[in-house]
Amino acid sequence: MIRILKQIFRTGIVTEPLLPEVDAEIQEVGARLKEAVGKRFSRSLTIRQVDAGSCNGCELEIHAINNPIYNCERFGIHFTASPRFADMLLVTGPVTRNMEIALRRTYNATPHPKLVVAVGDCGCNGGIFGESYASIGGINKVIPVDVVIPGCPPTPAAILNGILRAVGNR
Amino acid sequence: MSVLLDAIKAFLGTDAGCDDRCQYPSSTMFCSVPRVKFADAAKAMKKVHALLVAEWAADETPFNRGFGIYACYRWGAEYLIVKTEAPFDDPAFPTLTKKFLPAYRFERQIKSLMGVTAAGHPDSRPWIKFEDWPEDAWPLRKSFDASKPMPRVYGKYKFVKAEGEGVYEIPVGPVHAGIIEPGHFRFQAVGEDILNLEERLGYVHKGIEKKFESLAWKDGSRLAGRVSGDTTAAHSLGYCMALESMTGCRVPERAQWMRALFLERERIANHLGDLGAICNDAAFAFMLYQMSRLREIMLRTNHKLFGHRFMMDRIIPGGVAVDIDANGKEIILAELKKIAKEFNRLVTIYDQNSSLEDRVRDAGILVPDKARRLCQVGIVARASGLNLDCRTQNPFPPYDRIKVNVPVLISGDVHARAWVRVEEVRESIRIIREILNTLPSGGILSDVGDPAPDTYGFSAVEGWRGEIIYWLQSGPKGEINRCMVRDPSSVNWLGLEQAVLGNIVPDFPLCNKSFNQSYSGNDL
């Protein structure tokens, strides 16, 4: 136990301020975020992540926004296991034919009003996998999308900024 | 001499036509047998304790040949590919499932995607292909138009059933509770004990193998790097090595060492993530945050030095796309020093935490004998007593000049799989230091031509999960006719099904995390 405590003290707080990746517009959004999440989502934005066919690269970076350095919880953002409790769906991948129905069901199970954010080049337009017998393409081919976050995979900062953008948009 | 070739010649005599004219690299042996002797060849392989690496089919109608069916075996450093042919109007071959268990999945997949039947296979259900696909949709056939969407038809998947008093069923997925890839698990349980687990995968089938056939050779490495995003360096290396062996391309020395550097960094980063995740599933979140912090440090260094956090598209045919300078070396050495120190501290905490130990010891045991019969590879194999590692047994450059210590444990439980990772992180740190010290000077990229028509290329690369196999075939005009990818997950998923039997349902996430197999790499 003493070792654990020592390590915790040694590590300290490593969370970094969120640097805008794209432009100044986002910085503005960032500032508005806490307010937006605070007002519109009672200070807590709950996300259900859905992998609709990704290569798993995007998932790794979504995991990273949870690490102590990006620490998405400081914005009141956290992940839930059930779409029933979700305010937002964070969807990756080109939608595969074999996931299309599951994605639609998850969307339908999420209560209104809901936000959908498509993550990665694949989520935007099918990316390298494009459209084929097995891949339907971007997320918006199956469910309505509010915000897209390009990148292969997008960096954790870009993902956070994208989420903030989606919240600030409405 | 070669154990595998000798064995097959002794058993089949002149029926085995062994020639190595068009199989590259020349160290990989190749042999063709008549269709009726295909299973006999497997028997001969079984006799000398070879392992089945992969089994696949290729549509060879562009050569006026029907279907080629291939089985790849491994014994120590040797790889032998046995080929047989089936005419187009009688697409069938004898099953190998009774001799080699992993053939069970491979053959279902061949049937589903290529429409070639393994006669005598005990299970006729589709695999990867879902029941709502039109039955005659065989995407890997040349006649299939991959650009058009397929209609949905009605169909039902028959899961294995267990009946009796108190037996109940738990379906899980495809959308899982965490931030992970989709797949479906079905448990039959009594009380808390798992009687049976059936995996049903294929949800992330993106048609990758088919997609390769529409690409130019030099573009294939980009797609290979996205077969499984967490293994991007190893997969693109596998593709590049197979291609380079076909074209006789000589990769510059420096590029080879750079490739090994990427591979080892990928290994450390993923192992760190896994160790954190395993502990988190045993309700020890402290470790998750500490490990993911170390992982983030590595990814940032990657980004700074090589321009991408996972080093995607940095390994390309003919060499690598980025170089490192003296300053870069210093940055990595300083980073490793910091990580090594903190990592050791954290491992001590892991090791001395008795409540953690209580969860990870004796959970999800895959005994060595089963691991062998299931032809497991990589971390899973090494945690179950099998000393398998392509870096030492089939050393691709520069591993022929680096000594790699391979950790092998025999308990086969969650702890063993975690501990293999611990040892490998330490070893990889040592290897990276060695690489940086010996890095030869010179160029990092040479020219790759296109392969000659009707040739085969093969490669085996040790990724962080285990052995990755690529098999390439050029068509009559020298284009990509077939690209077979075998991720370690294609075989190791079978190991998970076996390892959880008799465990309690709440321990499943922990067992699953310790395997951490790729869905995307399996479903392709």
Ligand code: SF4
């Ligand atoms: S955008 Fe890139 S990292 Fe994300 S799923 Fe697609 S290929 Fe993988």
